[in-house]
Amino acid sequence: MLLADAKRGFFTTDETRRIQEQLDDATYWSLPYYERWIAAFSALLVEKGVLTEAEIAEETERLVAAGAHLVPEHPHDQDHDNDNDHDHVHQPDHDAAETVLSPLRLRAIAVRERLVAHGIIAREEITAEIERMDGRGEHLGARIVARAWTDPAFAALLARDGNAAAEGLGIPVTGTRLAALFNTERLHHLVVCMLCSCYPRSVLGRPPAWYKSRAYRARAVREPRAVLAEFGLRLPDEVEVRVHDSTAENRYLVIPERPAGTEGWSDQRLALLVSRDSMIGVARARDPSSVEAS
Known part of the structure; x- marks a missing residue:
């Protein structure tokens, strides 16, 4: 994100997609999601003359010599992700039993170190960006939904x-357009990103692994009712299901x-009824009985 911001603007999301789409099928599907992005942005930095392959290779050798490629041991019973409440098959982003970093993850560290060394990016900026991203989550989207339920003027503005x-609620959304999709008795919205995993991170945080999976991205468009049924949501035939494809510019809530x-x-109590899945469209809001009186 920092490398593509207005300050630096080394590449765009569309350019990273171009690099990923140039991978052969075997390589593309063998790489975890984030490693495809590492391959893309590092290639673009070389392509644009920001870094050279030689200095990345040299930095990688230095990291290995220093033991930075080793993965510290940790109790794997604490491994988790943010979609562990679903049993859908998905490609893991990492191997919980790995002892060394994959070549691409090590490459990402090497790129970071060279960018810092060149003064292109500061470690403090990286830390601040991580903290900012960690502060985002579905609780922000839930605040928006709850206010829309109780404030007609806000709902009209949201639409x-x-x-x-x-931003009126103090939730900054930058770089993309956020569009709200209102479910009704006769219309149900479902969000997907067919190309990769464009997602309203500003208000929902990181996307769940199933949202990024090849199966969801393909089937949500082709057979949305079947996908919804697998999430436990069965809609009457008279309810229209409308699927929306997120893009690099547009995000949907x-x-x-x-x-x-x-x-x-x-609003605070109503927000407890709003789940991440309901804001993607694979579930309804929670039953009020699940929320204790407050």
Whole structure:
């Protein structure tokens, strides 16, 4: 993100996609998601003359000599991800039993070290960006949904300009357009990114692994009702299912229907009913009985 921001602008999301799409099928599908991105952005930095392959290789050798390629031992019963409440098959982003970093993950560290050495990026910027990203999550999207349920004027603004509505709640959305999709009794929205994993990270945090999986990206468009059924959501035939393909410029946030029996609830309490999955469109809002009176 820092390398593609307005300050540096070394490459665009579309350019990283171009590099990834040039990979042969065997390589593409053998690489974990984030390693494909590492391959893309490091290749672009070389292509644009920011770094050279020689200095990346030299830095990689230095890291190996220093033992930086070794993975510290940790209790694997604590391994987790952010979609562990689903049993859908997906490609893992890492091997929990690995003892050394993969070549591409080591390459990412080498690239980072060379960028810092050149003064292109500062370690403090990296730390700040990590902290900013860690602060994002579905609780922000839930705040937006809850306010839309209780404030018609806010809901109208959200429908017109998602970025302005989010920023009105102190939730910055930059670099992309946020569009709100309102579910109704007759219309249900489902979000997917057919090309990669474009996702409203500003309001939902990191995408779950199943959202990035090849199966979801292909089947959500082709057979959305079957996919929803696998998530436990079976919609009546009279309800239209509309699938939206996220892009590098546009992000979508589903506004689920407000559950009945929640009249008079505060925004804070209503937000507890809003799950990540409901804001992607693979679930409804939680049942009010699941939230204790507050």
